[in-house]
Amino acid sequence: MKKIRVAVTGAGGRMGREVVKMVLEDDTLELAAAIDRSSGAIDAAQLVGLPASGVIVTNDLERALEQTSPDVLVDFTTPHVVMDNTLLAIRYGVRPVVGATGFTTEQIEELQQMCREKKLGGLIAPNFSIGAILMMKFAQQASKYFPDLEIIEYHGDQKLDAPSGTAVKTAELISQVRKEHRQGNPNEEETIDGARGGYYNGFRIHSVRLPGVFAQQEVIFGGYGQSLKIRHDSYERAGYMPGVNVAVKKVMEIEELIYGFEHMMD
Template sequence: MNEIITVAVAGASGRMGREVVKMVLGDPALKLAAAVSRSAAGQDAGRMAGLDSCGVEVKSDLESALAETRPDVLVDFTTPHSAVAHTRLAIEYGVRPVMGTTGYTPEDIEELDKLCRDKGIGGLIAPNFSIGAILMMKFAAEAAKYMPHLEIIEYHGDQKLDAPSGTAVKTAELISEARQELRQGNPDEKETIEGSRGGYYNGFRIHSVRLPGVFAQQEVVFGAFGQTLKIRHDSYDRAGYMPGVNTAVKKVMTHTGLVYGFEHYMD
């Protein structure tokens, strides 16, 4: 790809947003067109991210930033309650959304895919950009064909807004594509404390752990007669997501329609 891709970053002052700004500024194939953050408005985006000044002033309003700069791609790591609105806004301006934010329903994804196709642009919603996490999901889906009894346990910091995580939900969806619904456990079991068995999904359970000091981990535990199998992924640093985000920014320029899941960019 010869032309430089221009990128806007929403949630630029957040922990993931700052990593995205650094990644874009460090890649000569990309150009930072805009950075958006209410709390950091007026600052230089490079300095905000801990780098030298880059000449891009952080804006407080996403729509005005998109209208003014008309970037090729929007990378968004904000909050679940703003995810759908930000995606619609990007598509309206002909900007390809790369969304690392959760909070979408299947109906939202269907609608946004149609909007992308109507505009002739690509888009991506990815619950996780980590290569290792995507491999964990793929391996779990494969294992579920042979060991259908399983539970998902995911661990995040205590300030995470959604439970279960988008990664856990995506893992559950991929497993369900490979495994018929099977209601697990004793049919007569009763919870003496409501919710102690976790969330129910297609016959298996998802458990969400929220604790200070935890970053992001997930394991899928499979059980069979005389054996267990655990497939686990641990993230230790947000920089580990950036190779995936970089790939997404470039690949979203090559297709039309909205893709759900970074695994589709790894085929």
């Protein structure tokens, strides 16, 4: 069976290294290229302590796509470069699997249109953790019966965006089944600006940023005489790799770009 050729951009980053390791350890995948702006021209396998792979890290994404012709590009870079990377991949006929956040609705729609025209599979996913996806699905279901809720998400102090992409995706899923209504006392007044968190469709999202924290999220529901908490905790980046592995293989079977890993779990 022909191996799926995978390029990894941001290969020297913390998530990128996990992706490189996952690809090198899967016999059905082949590392076609590794792109990173700061790692230097080293064998990509050195990034993860594995035997030499023969793939030398480069800092030029376009040249790598042109010279290696990968099937899939996995991107866990940063919000300010991910749109350009994804556009470049699609132009070269490479299927994007994107874990970076920061896309606007308009940008996602543009990328989806491009993939439809090229009949190219792809995925943009705020979270690849199977447990996190289940947390979002359970929260969506619970919101039908507990419409009063708040989302609290926790990440390290170096995270660039707030709220997290996972929190935004959770809020979007909840809003698909929950009618908007403002919660709390109608005369409520914040004595400190932002104390009640960000407003979304009638409920609040709170972002905690602290050193030593990895990634957690809980959705708290309140009802008469009871409450319900649905929480997911991630402890290390390797926990995202089973989902990334599934995504790399499934985008080879579809001809459109999907937003949300949950659609690949149906």
